[in-house]
Amino acid sequence: MNSNTVKPVRGRPKTLDRDHVLDVAMDSYWKDNIGNLSLNEICRRSGVSKPGLYREFSNEDGLMKAVLIRYQEQVLEPVQQMLNSDVPFREALDNLISFATSVNCHDESPNGCLFIKMRESRVHLGKETQAQIDFLEKQGLVFFKKWVERSKTKGEFSVDMSSEFVATYIDAQLSNASTQLARGVAPETVKKILLVAFSVLE
Amino acid sequence: MNSNTVKPVRGRPKTLDRDHVLDVAMDSYWKDNIGNLSLNEICRRSGVSKPGLYREFSNEDGLMKAVLIRYQEQVLEPVQQMLNSDVPFREALDNLISFATSVNCHDESPNGCLFIKMRESRVHLGKETQAQIDFLEKQGLVFFKKWVERSKTKGEFSVDMSSEFVATYIDAQLSNASTQLARGVAPETVKKILLVAFSVLE
DNA sequence: CTAATTAAATACCAGCCGGTACAATAAACC
């Protein structure tokens, strides 16, 4: 939780609030066009000077990677824990749908999943950020796969598809939902599409 | 076909090749990050001076709208004609899948549908471009809907879903395919996902 | 020929961008 790693040291005491900057940056990347969102703007919004931000995160790439890690901890991890629990397959699937169609930052504006949003613009981001995206993607697919395999052994999943492919399919449909929400499609519509798309899994 | 609208006039003869500029711009928007692609770069690539480009297209918004119109004529229209023909539903669906998973500009690089790509970044584009996107989206949904209704009367489509929703569902899945291709997902994987997603329609 | 008309490109504008030198400040050590 404490991200300002304790440093009882010598020099001038640090006033920069790392968590606050990350919160502002996460919100900003979530709501705005990532490509058009400048570091200057993030500095303005978080009330931090530009050199201060560079000292903390090295560069834009470092900031984005840090944001992704924070997003994983705050948003993605609870979902993965839900999948790891012993909730029945169909119920877990419904939870997934609810999660995917209700992700709104904190207020209004475009919704969707920040990770998926960043994954879509992966090629235009920095190397560190790309690596983090790849890690999260791989990790997510593994979670899905294990979940499906567990459901198979529990006899809750009888469709004849490889767990690998089902994981890919679920990932694809959730991505689709996120993209649609970000585009402004009504959440009820997105939900109906997900329900139909997932109806092949039973 | 003649986009340089004939103008047997007075002044200095026009040397700007409108079609060439549009080809270059379409390719560029298709392959590159739309948000990061500058008019300067398009001028460079097409060998046209900046004021020349502004005289022809007014501004960036005008150019994008023109590109979208060209894309509709060159890429989308053939598909819509296919849907309008009397091809059996399942065959038309397969054609759609083939189309969606084979759209590569002319060479390598990211694939996907330019219209869908632009629709995803709709909010960040100009007003004219947004209007054109909305028009194409509406038109596309109408085509899908009519196609489904025709298939229903022909008895080729028996699933109990409103034609409206099926149109939305197909649009969503094709969008998903395009996004995945643009992200670099293997076309065979995208195809398999589409096949499964569309399997609910029979 | 000159005048009018149209398109051409150079060279510029203010405003951003990511990133950084640098001097001021605030603490701990001695």
Added chain:
DNA sequence: GGTTTATTGTACCGGCTGGTATTTAATTAG
């Protein structure tokens, strides 16, 4: 007290952006 260490923010850098004022070139009309 002075020195050292670390963080601060101002003010700047070159480079790029969308967009344009302006001059020059090429054609037709009279």
